[in-house]
Amino acid sequence: MKASPHRPTRAVVDLTAIAFNIKQIAAHLPQETKKWAVVKADAYGHGAVAVSSYLETEEVVDGFCVSNIDEALELRAAGLKKKILVLGVSDLTALDLARTHQVCLTVASLDWLDLLEEAGLDVTGLVCHIKVDSGMGRIGFRDSKSVQRAIERLEAAGAQVEGIFTHFATADEPDQEKFEEQLANFQALLAALPQKPALIHASNSATSLWHAETVMQAVRLGDIIYGLNPSGDVLDLPYEIKPALSLESQLVHVKKLPENSSVGYGASYVTSQEEYIGTLPIGYADGWTRDMQGFSVLVDGQFCPIVGRVSMDQTTIRLPKAYPLGTPVILIGSSGQAEITASQVAQQRATINYEVVCLLSDRVPRVYRSDD
Known part of the structure; x- marks a missing residue:
């Protein structure tokens, strides 16, 4: 989808807030712990290249985690030099690309190694990490014998097994039984491995925040570096974290409708009296989904309800008075003393803040701010 920079809807990303958040977390971790920024899914909608470039320049991280080889190649093409780890299972076509561009791949099963051998692929020089399924139920080895066989086969073929890791399913929940398991x-x-890889990592954002005592050689920091609480509002953040993204637009049309006037598709909203209705150039094609009807946005520090169905390109709101065209509207962020958070948007949608920011489409330009 083509970005629309000539439309007054944009996501503003504060890069200094992201760096601040990483420094906040680092201050509560052992000094030798490596910090990897998770920038998959275009840095959770914040812009992978811009975010990664800034963090590398500021020297606040030791590397980056992505979901697939193409995300890794995007960073390398942009000139990023630090370590990149692909967290997901890679297609066999990724092998040569990973070696050429110095990208670490995840190995999650003996079946995948069988495919490598059947294809006669050379893994000499490949750097990889072993994924362990400790109870998440997705990808990964389930027992030490299989892990040891994988390590032996990879090293015999000339690959370097640099790390081993797992991922927790409930580190962001009050009940810790599953986490402890x-x-x-x-x-x-x-403990059952005769020799362990050098890098052992298990901590995502939630584990780094609420289980710092379990941090190993490295942490993988995702949601939290963007100023988002991984638990939504279930657990309180232990220290200050700054939201990095705000979603902004403007009024492009304002009209006064008489009582009993319908608004939007399906005529699902009807004015109860004479009302001012404003239109915003943002809709579900931008990631502002239809279920946002009934939520509010901020105009001049006031909460204004979304009335009528959110359409593909436009959203209508009820205004307390007539405002001039071009008046700023905040969909995520602050206006005056009022604030709307991504977690509040997520609650409206019955989802998580991760999804809210990841759904912001390419049509919404990202504008970056920093103190530099």
């Missing part, structure tokens, strides 16, 4: 499973598997 997964941690015990991972520790038991590691």
